[in-house]
Amino acid sequence: KSGFIAIIGRPNVGKSTFLNRVIGQKIAIMSDKPQTTRNKIQGVYTTDEAQYIFIDTPGIHKPKHKLGDFMVKVAENTLNEVDAILFMINAKEGYGKGDQYILDRLQNVKSPIFLIVNKIDLVHPDELLPLIDLYKDKGNFQEIIPISALEGNNIDRLLQVLKEYL
Numbered sequence: 001k002s003g004f005i006a007i008i009g010r011p012n013v014g015k016s017t018f019l020n021r022v023i024g025q026k027i028a029i030m031s032d033k034p035q036t037t038r039n040k041i042q043g044v045y046t047t048d049e050a051q052y053i054f055i056d057t058p059g060i061h062k063p064k065h066k067l068g069d070f071m072v073k074v075a076e077n078t079l080n081e082v083d084a085i086l087f088m089i090n091a092k093e094g095y096g097k098g099d100q101y102i103l104d105r106l107q108n109v110k111s112p113i114f115l116i117v118n119k120i121d122l123v124h125p126d127e128l129l130p131l132i133d134l135y136k137d138k139g140n141f142q143e144i145i146p147i148s149a150l151e152g153n154n155i156d157r158l159l160q161v162l163k164e165y166l
């Protein structure tokens with residue numbers, strides 16, 4: 001089991017925290033897939049049965065400046081080439097403009113998308129469920145997985161789900 005996984009989400013949703021928790025190893029292999037040259041490899045998750053390479057996708061989570069058509073295209077191509085996309089949101093802050101920007105970029109993407117609802121340690125389940133329902137209407141997600149990257153809740157389940165798909 002192996003694959004390239006793009007991890008996307010607006011700043012501060014917890015992408016780095018998540019990766020730090022999941023990844024125990026620096027890059028161990030060189031890929032023959034050309035996409036790695038234009039994407040930043042953030043880490044590799046390796047066990048006896050799986051190897052997943054997490055990559056950052058330039059041009060997908062910084063709506064501060066208007067991006068050139070080229071960058072938008074590059075980001076779009078990347079998202080279509082990866083084996084899975086983890087789209088991370090912040091359970092506490094809920095849905096916002098920055099999230100919608102990414103949802104728009106994901107509109108025509110073919111790769112399986114997993115919605116990762118992070119920071120569940122900060123919210124009551126009564127707040128979490130409406131947020132999940134809202135997102136169900138906004139995208140076509142393979143699975144929606146609530147986690148706390150900080151406290152480590154449900155990370156095992158997320159990895160289990162990835163192993164089922166990849």
Ligand code: GDP
Nearest residue numbers: 011012013014015016017118119148149150151
């Ligand atoms: P990134 O910009 O998406 O890479 O976000 P970071 O990983 O840098 O996290 C931004 C902030 O959110 C940091 O202060 C983290 O400690 C905090 N954070 C990340 N994940 C969680 C979580 O699951 N729960 C809580 N309470 N805080 C979190």
Ligand code: MG
Nearest residue numbers: 012015016017
């Ligand atoms: Mg980060």
